[in-house]
Amino acid sequence: MKKSNQYILSTIVLILTFSCTSNSGRVTSIEGIKVAGEELMLSEIAVSIEEIPLETRDDLLVQYVGAITKSDRHIYIKDRDRIIKFRMDGTYEGVVARQGEGPGEYLGARGISYDINGESLLVAAHFNQAILKYGEEGELLGSKHFPYPFYVNATDNGIWVLSHGGYIQSKNNGNLLTIMGYQLDKNLKVTDSVLVKKIQLPGNHIMGSYTYQQYISSIEDRLFVYFAPIMNEDFYRDTLYHLKNNKLEPYRKFDLSIFDEKKIINILEITSNGNFYFITYLASNNQISMLVYDMSKNVGYDLKNGITAEDGKSYVLNSFGDGDYFYIKRETDESGLELNPTIVLIKLKK
Numbered sequence: 207m208k209k210s211n212q213y214i215l216s217t218i219v220l221i222l223t224f225s226c227t228s229n230s231g232r233v234t235s236i237e238g239i240k241v242a243g244e245e246l247m248l249s250e251i252a253v254s255i256e257e258i259p260l261e262t263r264d265d266l267l268v269q270y271v272g273a274i275t276k277s278d279r280h281i282y283i284k285d286r287d288r289i290i291k292f293r294m295d296g297t298y299e300g301v302v303a304r305q306g307e308g309p310g311e312y313l314g315a316r317g318i319s320y321d322i323n324g325e326s327l328l329v330a331a332h333f334n335q336a337i338l339k340y341g342e343e344g345e346l347l348g349s350k351h352f353p354y355p356f357y358v359n360a361t362d363n364g365i366w367v368l369s370h371g372g373y374i375q376s377k378n379n380g381n382l383l384t385i386m387g388y389q390l391d392k393n394l395k396v397t398d399s400v401l402v403k404k405i406q407l408p409g410n411h412i413m414g415s416y417t418y419q420q421y422i423s424s425i426e427d428r429l430f431v432y433f434a435p436i437m438n439e440d441f442y443r444d445t446l447y448h449l450k451n452n453k454l455e456p457y458r459k460f461d462l463s464i465f466d467e468k469k470i471i472n473i474l475e476i477t478s479n480g481n482f483y484f485i486t487y488l489a490s491n492n493q494i495s496m497l498v499y500d501m502s503k504n505v506g507y508d509l510k511n512g513i514t515a516e517d518g519k520s521y522v523l524n525s526f527g528d529g530d531y532f533y534i535k536r537e538t539d540e541s542g543l544e545l546n547p548t549i550v551l552i553k554l555k556k
Contacts, residue, residue, distance in 0.1 A: 246498060246507045248515045251482065254553045255516075259537070260546035261298045266290075268546045271534060272417060275327070276526065277320045280342075281549060282327055284318050289329070296548075302327055302344040310346040312338055319527070321360035324392030328365065330355040337367055339394060350394040356415070359527045361424030364397060365390040368421055381407040385433070387422075387449075400452050402431070405439045416474055416494070418524040422449070423477045425529050430457065432476040446476045446483070460485060460499075477525045480556040484523060494522050515550070523552060 248255060258281065260268060273284035280299065283290045287305040292298055304311050314333035321328055326347055327340040332354055339348045357368040367388045383405055389398035423430045429449040435441045441454075448457035458478070472488035485497040489510065498507045511520035512533075521533035535548040 244508055244510060246509060246513050248513045248521075248552070251498075251500065251513075251554055252552050253555050254551075256551040257535075257548050258292075258294060258296045258551065259548040260292055260296045262539075262546040263298065266298055266546070267544075271547060273315070273318045274418070274524075274526075274532065274549065275318050275320045276530075276551075277322060277325075280320075282318055282320060284315055289315070289318060289327070300344070303329060303338070303340055303346075310340075310344070316356040317358050319358045319360045319365075321365055321392060323360070326392075328358045328360060330358040330367065330369075332356055337365075337390070337394060348394055350390065350396075352388065357419075357421050359420070359422050359424075361422065361429065361528060362427055363389070363424055363429050365392070365394070366422050366429075368402065383407055383436075387431075398452065400449065400454065402433055402454065403439065403441060405436065407436065419475055420477055420525040420527045423479075423525060423527050423529075425478055425480070430478050434474055443473055446478060458483065460497075475525075477527075479525075479529050479531070479554050482554055484525070486522065496522055521550075529554075 260281075260283070268283055268285055268290065270286045271283055272286070275282050279294060281292045281294065282302065283292070289302045289304075290298070291300055291302050305313065305315065307313065312329050312331040312334055314331060315329050316332045317330040319328045320326075324339070325342070329338040329340065331338050334349075335353055335355070336349045336351050337355055337358055338346060341347050352367055352369040353371040355367050355369040359366050367390060368385060369388070370383060370385045383403070385402040385404075387400045387402050388396050391397055421431060421433055431447040431449050431454055432445075433441065435443050442456060442459060445456050445459045447454045460476075460483070473485060474488060474494070475484075475486040477484050481500055481502040483499040483501070485499075487495055487497070489495040493510070494512075496509045496512055498509060498513070500506070509520070512522040514520050515533075521535075523531040523533055525531055531552040531554065533550050533552070535550060537545045537548060539545055
């Protein structure tokens with residue numbers, strides 16, 4: 207391990223925030239994180255690892271995994287212009303929905319999530335300005351209007367939607383961006399809402415995202431939120447938030463002050479699962495990297511290439527948002543032709 211990286215990890219401080227409403231609240235530091243290295247074997251933190259090779263056929267090639275969700279029986283993949291359903295053994299079962307302007311079709315799906323309670327697939331159809339609800343066979347069961355939804359996640363605490371009303375151009379101050387969070391029941395009825403952020407963006411600056419991003423995680427009936435700040439704003443870059451009583455409250459703060467400013471800015475995602483915290487960030491070479499903190503052992507890992515699997519390759523874990531994680535393996539057959547990907551499902555130790 208390089209000395210500089212060891213110094214970085216040895217100075218990570220986990221802070222439990224007792225403040226409920228503001229950045230000025232009192233905090234208590236939990237110090238003494240041990241540095242375990244730049245490599246972490248997946249088998250060390252996983253209870254189970256299940257590989258699901260998706261069926262490859264002449265008429266079926268998954269071109270781009272733009273989003274992924276699962277039920278107890280199926281995995282749903284958002285390809286470029288369709289959402290495909292596979293059984294849990296990888297067998298192809300058909301197209302659930304397609305992009306288009308016809309009946310039951312969607313425009314600009316930004317996210318998908320399977321609602322176990324409603325036994326339905328939810329699609330954040332950005333340009334339809336709606337959450338669309340599909341049955342197992344692809345029938346459209348209902349819809350609910352939201353201004354430009356870009357994220358949907360069916361959690362143990364109901365369905366959560368993030369949306370914004372577009373960018374309001376201000377002549378002197380740039381774009382005004384408002385992002386709202388809405389809680390829905392299985393019938394798509396709004397039961398609660400929270401203001402996630404309202405900020406003035408300079409010039410023509412707009413919000414960006416990256417594939418598989420989880421803004422909201424649900425672990426054991428608790429909701430956690432991380433939304434990477436776009437600029438200087440009243441939202442910590444290094445803090446996982448707790449959604450409680452219609453407010454976003456700072457929950458865990460990771461002191462990454464030893465990082466250079468670019469790394470702090472480039473934190474993409476923070477998720478929590480049992481004993482583990484995962485901080486995903488964009489490294490200086492534009493590679494997605496991870497910091498993993500094991501709370502039970504009080505150790506941290508700076509994983510430049512991700513977690514090391516049994517095949518010797520490293521992968522960045524992605525969250526389903528409900529406590530389970532996954533990564534995607536790209537494979538070829540004996541002749542070198544590309545196969546449909548293998549989805550690797552991970553359950554972590556508690």
